[in-house]
Amino acid sequence: MKAFITTVSAAALLLLATGGASHGQPAADPPCSGQVHPNPGFERGTTGWTAGPRIVVFGDATRAAHTGHAYATFAGLDVTRADLLRTTVTVPANCDLTVRFWVRTTTTETSRGDYLNVGLAVTGIPPKTRFSLAFDGGAPWRQYVMSSGTATTERTATVSFLASETAGNGATTFDVDDTSFTLS
Numbered sequence: 001m002k003a004f005i006t007t008v009s010a011a012a013l014l015l016l017a018t019g020g021a022s023h024g025q026p027a028a029d030p031p032c033s034g035q036v037h038p039n040p041g042f043e044r045g046t047t048g049w050t051a052g053p054r055i056v057v058f059g060d061a062t063r064a065a066h067t068g069h070a071y072a073t074f075a076g077l078d079v080t081r082a083d084l085l086r087t088t089v090t091v092p093a094n095c096d097l098t099v100r101f102w103v104r105t106t107t108t109e110t111s112r113g114d115y116l117n118v119g120l121a122v123t124g125i126p127p128k129t130r131f132s133l134a135f136d137g138g139a140p141w142r143q144y145v146m147s148s149g150t151a152t153t154e155r156t157a158t159v160s161f162l163a164s165e166t167a168g169n170g171a172t173t174f175d176v177d178d179t180s181f182t183l184s
Helices: 003-020
Strands: 056-058 068-077 081-091 095-105 117-123 125-132 142-147 153-164 172-183
Touching: 068 081, 068 153, 081 172, 095 117, 095 153, 117 142, 125 142, 153 172
Parallel strands: none
Antiparallel strands: 056 068, 068 172, 081 153, 095 142, 095 172, 117 125, 117 153
């Protein structure tokens, strides 16, 4: 009987010390937390993105990336053309997706004609251009933020950067870097 009481006491102490009797996998991260894009800073080229052939470049001393070594660049040729960069991520039910990105604008343009339109399309919500940036955005890197809102079902969110340039007004280059996709 004494051995039985000692064994039960030892088991109770073990349960108290370990916080319970459950065994197995550690708790997973909550579904509404963390970065959900595999390549937000373009450090691995176009991995995770759909992009035109000359979108992602490596920075140098004269045109450094916001952080890291790579960034996406659009237009800058003073020709009539458009460049598109797009990615899609999954937003779990009851989660909000916040997208943050940095833009730098370099231009010789003197009138509005070149634009960088940034859109967010979420399942069940009509696509919307959230930002329409023009040549007057400024040479320093500037951060912009947009959010999907929450819904009771899983959704797909597509973020697109579409640069539109027209010939004859001067060249405008839009650089984009550090596009974080965070769930909350």
